[in-house]
Amino acid sequence: MMKRLIPDTIAARALMVLIIGLALSHLASMAMYTTDLSNTLISADGRHIADRIAAIDRVIRKTSPDEREMMATRISDDTLKVSITPHNPAGEMTNPGTRQARLLTILKTHLDPVQGRRIYLRVLGKKPVRTAENRNETAETVLVSLSLPEGKWLNFTIPLQSPARFLTLRFGLSMLVMLLAIVIFSAMVVNHLTRPLAEFAQAAKRLGVDVNAPPLPERGPAEIRKATQAFNQMQNRIRRFVEDRTQMLAAISHDLGTPIARMRLRAEFVDDEDQQKKMLADLDDMERMVSSALSFARDDAIREPVEKVDLRTLLQRVCDDLSDTGYAVTLDIDDAVLAYYCHPSALRRALGNLIENAARYGGTARVFIKRETERIFIVIEDTGPGIPPGRQEDVFKPFFRLETSRNRETGGTGLGMTVARTIIHAHGGDIRLENRKEGGLTVEVRLPVVSS
Structure with a gap:
């Protein structure tokens, strides 16, 4: 099954390796970018929430106990619910997540230091909220409870900003643009690098048909140039071998022609007619064999x-x-x-x-x-x-x-x-x-x- 998925040509395989490698690299870089962006947004959102809670806490503490609940109601809006209760609605937080633990740490650093203050945080899960842009969305919500001097609890119900998503339309478009650019650029580069190989294959095929074909131009990368040079040298050696063989057989044919002619002349003087016919027939066969051997050895079919x-x-x-x-x-x-x-x-x-x-x-x-x-x-x-x-x-x-x-x-x-x-x-x-x-x-x- 895997062999069917692997392309057959070097160009296609090189292109596939480039596309897969660069695509994986792009995915990894986007994943790291999204993680860093999420961490940055979480920290910024945590500081923003902590600043608001700290400011409201100062206002509530400066307000008289009888007017605190009314002040909390006035401060509340669609993105931040403030209330005062006699009991702690958040309760003890067990196994807080990374984001909740970070938010709790930021809160402790932003709130005014008060003797005996207790801070609790509880995750309420995803709830419908209304954003600052006046849109209805679903966001993860947390409940923060701060102890007040008179024994009551100041509570904040706050939606958290959603972390940056990895698979988004923007990511898909960037991936598509990147792949298109890779395919176009890689195809040009791979075609340029593998063109000498195609020419090399054609030259090797042509050598089997025409040993006198022109030499292959030595161009391309160093490895291709070395292989081309070796191929041209091999072609020259084969050509010299064929020429030497042809010249040798032509010389043998020429040299044999003289004694055969002398033997034919002498056969004419043989008195026995039957023996004379046999000798002339043998000489004809010898001439025919020499001529056939020479014809076979020649490269007339190629020339x-x-x-x-x-x-x-x-x-x-x-x-x-x-x-x-x-x-x-x-x-x-x-x-x-x-x-x-x-x-x-x-x-x-x-x-x-x-x-x-x-x-x-x-x-x-x-x-x-x-x-x-x-x-x-x-x-x-x-x-x-x-x-x-x-x-x-x-x-x-x-x-x-x-x-x-x-x-x-x-x-x-x-x-x-x-x-x-x-x-x-x-x-x-x-x-x-x-x-x-x-x-x-x-x-x-x-x-x-x-x-x-």
């Missing part, structure tokens, strides 16, 4: 420029050429144009090898195309004996042949499938083999859809 072609027309030409040479090939596609960017000659050669193998060893070859959003499938089906599953990968090895003879009538040198997969890999695709239930083999060429 050939990319062109936009109609894949349907390309397949039609391949199938027509094979049909003209006597192979049973059918192409089952519609007339819609299927534009594709590729190395045309190389792709035509790869598909030709695959379709020719299907028609030669499978009797007949049926070719059709399947299209998906990101891939194109070229499917080749035959009606032959198929290939044992354990040997399907072997057919892509250089010079491997299921048909073991070297007779040119039954097959070549065993490089056709190898060359085909090399070319398909150079286009960023792959080849998959699978035996059909009804008999025969299915060859599926998977090509990526590219825009240019």
Whole structure:
């Protein structure tokens, strides 16, 4: 479940971490601010209440005992009820809360020091009160009782100011504005930081298709620059390796051409006609093997420029050429144009090898195309004996042949499938083999859809 909630891309994960971290930081700072504000308001409210009680207490004490109750009635208003009773209505306070204990302490410091004075405070709970702004609200109310010299009690019923609330509309708006600012700013920063990674991934994918692709620009943070530099160095080493291999095989092919030509010349002077034919046939096979090996080693498929072609027309030409040479090939596609960017000659050669193998060893070859959003499938089906599953990968090895003879009538040198997969890999695709239930083999060429 947690894996589903975690984004898949680095940019999204970085953005999520930034948003969650800053949001939690904002919540913590707002909580501390609200707590400090509440403490400040409680202290200010306590001092304000203590000042009023102390002032009224002085007035009542200076008033004659007979007129004190009338004076208390006159002083009372909607926010402060003052009364005089013969008994203590507050009683003993047990387990006072933090705010009540603080208010009691403030009262003791603000009231005039009187010998034998007793002060009691009791919480009455939330009661409806009328505020100074002439609004009806519900507020926590306390009862404060002060002892008078004649034995009576001066009582104050006082609403306390509500502490600052944490979850308010203002807090919600500040949170929303903060999150929007974080998302916009973080998205810009994360996109800037991860763009080199996206370019790095595209370059790595392009390397598998074109070893001669231009080097990746070295920019971004130091870590990305180091990785890019290492990638460019690796690409240069791979390019040099391919070039050295091609040059070496070209030199071998050139060097072998001279002795083969001399052997062919000498074979012309052999008197035994039967031996002469065998020697010339062997020399033809040698030339063909050298030419095939050199063709396989070259990187012509990569050097050939990319062109936009109609894949349907390309397949039609391949199938027509094979049909003209006597192979049973059918192409089952519609007339819609299927534009594709590729190395045309190389792709035509790869598909030709695959379709020719299907028609030669499978009797007949049926070719059709399947299209998906990101891939194109070229499917080749035959009606032959198929290939044992354990040997399907072997057919892509250089010079491997299921048909073991070297007779040119039954097959070549065993490089056709190898060359085909090399070319398909150079286009960023792959080849998959699978035996059909009804008999025969299915060859599926998977090509990526590219825009240019």
